[in-house]
Amino acid sequence: MTSTEELAAGTPVSPGQLIKMTIADCSAKVLQSAVRLGVFSVLADGPADAASVAEAAGLHPRLATDFLDALAALGLLERDGDSYRNAAIADAYLVQGRSGYLGGFVELTDQTLYETWNRLTDALRTGEPQRLDPDKGGFFGDKHTDPERMKRFLSGLDAFSDRMGTELADRIDWSAYRSFVDVGGARGNLAAVLVQTHPHLAASCFDLERTRPLFTEHVGRLGLTDRISFAGGDFFADPVPAADVLVLGHILHGFDDEKRKSLLRKIFDSVNPGGRVLIYDRMIDDDRSDPDRLLSSLHMRLVSETGSEYRAADCQAWLREAGFTSTSAEPFLDTHTLVIGTK
Known part of the structure; x- marks a missing residue:
């Protein structure tokens, strides 16, 4: 009943x-x-x-x-x-210093999530994104103007990228590929996991030029400066470096459909023949009934002007429209979806 x-x-x-x-x-x-x-x-x-x-x-x-x-x-x-x-x-x-430590992400949500979600009612009424510091832009303010603040922010994200990198390293058969680019790869943490697991891979991180000092420090501390390079640029304005595999993790959910399609067309041009694009986000289930994924999408709408989560079926359609000949989608780390496009 x-x-x-x-x-x-x-x-x-x-x-x-x-x-x-x-x-x-x-x-x-x-x-x-x-x-x-x-x-x-x-x-x-x-x-x-x-x-x-x-x-x-x-x-x-x-x-x-x-x-x-x-x-x-x-x-x-x-x-x-x-x-x-x-x-x-x-x-x-949750023990600091251990390889699986997720405490940085827990602290990151404590710093950013609650104050923003306290403004949900305002956002629902106005349609406007709610930022912690509207004068500086972004839901966490302009982190790039404060290197220490940015390090804390990226440390929280490293907890996620460690897990994502480990899963990608195990899930994908990398033996047929020699190079990859992590698009929006920040300070290179996911790339580091992949090259440490698969030493034959040549890696590059493509991110805004202002991220380079943070990348150099982090990758240098890991002793991987000869394994991972950095390419500075804006993936809407500048060419995306070419490689056998391009990774887009937590990227497409920041934009509207037209920008997603535009970026995927550029990605197609940058994937070497026979290569792949790997896309992961907390994509919405097809019948839009998973509360965690819907809340994640609502969060993106709350903190950005155009962002939201999207369905895996839509992502596959965008990839085929961009030119990828085959696509697939599969669950990823319980909370995400991995979409793969092959050129």
């Missing part, structure tokens, strides 16, 4: 789902505070009691026990009496 039928029959409808939605941000804030305070890193070496965790993480005794128990109830910690230890998911992704 549906909720509407229950109402018609006089059956009480529980408001539980509504209440959970209303306070959903509380759980996220508990996670974000735990990351900022280093709770999971404190427990990296093993269990500790509440007092020890509170002292090491700087938690006030009045809130510490409820806070730690809330983390346990959320599945991020495990509690045995007064002793706490990291749950498996926290141990894998």
